[in-house]
Amino acid sequence: MKNKEEGNQYHAVMLVDDNEIDNLINQKMIEASAICKHIFIHSGARSAIEFLKNIEKLAKGSLDLYLPDLIFLDIDMPLMDGFQFLEEFEKLSDLIKDHCHVIMLTSSLNPQDMQKAKKNKYIVKYINKPLTLDSLKKL
Numbered sequence: 001m002k003n004k005e006e007g008n009q010y011h012a013v014m015l016v017d018d019n020e021i022d023n024l025i026n027q028k029m030i031e032a033s034a035i036c037k038h039i040f041i042h043s044g045a046r047s048a049i050e051f052l053k054n055i056e057k058l059a060k061g062s063l064d065l066y067l068p069d070l071i072f073l074d075i076d077m078p079l080m081d082g083f084q085f086l087e088e089f090e091k092l093s094d095l096i097k098d099h100c101h102v103i104m105l106t107s108s109l110n111p112q113d114m115q116k117a118k119k120n121k122y123i124v125k126y127i128n129k130p131l132t133l134d135s136l137k138k139l
Contacts, residue, residue, distance in 0.1 A: 012038035014068035016048040016085065017105070018077040026072065026105070026131045033136040040068055045077055045085035052100070056093055067096060070139070072105040072131070075113055082106070086120055103127060103139075 013036045017023050023041050030039055042048035048071070055066045075082040082104060089097065103125045104117045117123045127135050 009034065010036040010069040011065070012036055012040060012068045013070040013072065014040040014042065014048060014051075014100075015072050015105075016042045016045055016077075016082075017072075017074040018043050019074070022074070022129060026129075029131045029133065029136065033133050035136055035139065036069070038068075045073075045080035045082065045088075049080075049085060049088045052089070052092055052096055056096060067099045069099065069101065071100050071102045072127075073102055074129075075104065075106040075108045075117075083116060083120075086122055089122060097122065105129060105131065 013030060015023050015026050015030075017026070020043060023043065027039055027041060030036065040051065042051065052067070073082045073085060080088075086102070089100075089102070101124045102120075102122045104113075104123050105127050106113065107129045108114075109128075114126055117126045125139070
C-alpha cells in the first residue's frame, strides 16, 4: 500500500460501521497502534460515500491531504451494506479509488461474504472484528 508517512503511519483512515461501540473500540485500537494521524468515523455507508464525493468536489489540487488511505468497512449495515458501498465506491473517480484501500472489517462468518469480498478488486484484506494491534501491524 502506498502513501505511508513516517515509517508505518498513514495520513488518515476511515471506519465505516453502524455499531458505535465497534467504532469506538476500533478507534481506540487504531490510536494505540499510531498507524495514522487522522481517523474519520462514519456510522453508515451512505454518509461515508457522501464524504468521499464531497472531498472530490471541494478539494482543489491534491486530494491526498483529505482522503483516507485505508477504509475499514463493515458488511452488515442498515440502509446501505458494505457491498452496496463498494458499488457506489466503484463510481467514484480513479483518483479516489487508487488512493483508498478497502479493508473488510466484519463479524460476518458467512463464507459467501468472504468469497464475494475476495472477488472485489477494491478489497485488499478481509479481517474479522475486532481490530487488534497484531492485525494493524500486518497492514
